[in-house]
Amino acid sequence: MSVQDDLTAVQRCLDDLARSVGRLEQHLGTGGLEMRRVRTDADHLRESVALLRESASAPGAQRRPELVTIPDTPYDDSLWIDTDDEGLGARDRRAP
Template sequence: MSTTTELAELHELIGNLRRCVTSLRARYGDAPAMRRIVNDAERMLNDIDRLDIDAAELEMRGTPAHPRPTEKVTIPDTDYASDFWQGVDDEGLGGSR
């Protein structure tokens, strides 16, 4: 199934959610539990809107947003010069070097 089809199905389900919440709200009114349900549904709808924005931004290609670097950087195993760490706190041990 393509991403476009999946998003269309998701929007159909969201439409069903809206109808159900509207029906429940008409039945139970403005009770605290109903307000929580409405708030939860609104959060889900907002998340779906963000999903649409992200899918459009990625052009629904399924490719990573950050391509892997083509050049490898070699990091030497030798110690750094002692003045490199001067004045830096080593938070892992609680002291300074």
Template sequence: MTAHDDLATAAKQLADLRASVASLQAHLGDTVDVQRLRDDVARLAADLNLVARVEGLRHGPAQPGEIIYIPDEDYDPSFWSDADDEGLGATGRAG
């Protein structure tokens, strides 16, 4: 099994756990214990994302409330070449 396979398996099991905790919440209400379980699942998702990032892999689409790592490096200027400056219009266009 590759690291990618292991991460995919962990992500699937995490999704199943998230669904189970949501089901428990529906049955038991929003108790302190259920809130702690939800927080634990969120922490597991964050840790799994960290491992995937370190390994250069991603385990699938982000889940609601999941923290997504965004690097601090500047974007390539060509990314913005056809974008409008908010309130100023397109760059190079006379007003």
């Protein structure tokens, strides 16, 4: 499946969820804290999927993160001249 197919499937499920929540509100009423939380959570899911759909369809959207190659060669020791040895203090002082 493509990303768009997956997003469409999620959207269909959210539509089913919205219908089910609507039926629950008819039976239980809309005033209870639990019902309001369920409605708010369902609305947040719809908003999140809409944002995800926008970002997935944006031109130049990066599908996978770029890999960074880390060389196996040791780092240049001159990079560490002005640093202290961790936990041992400065080079010109004795450790406690």
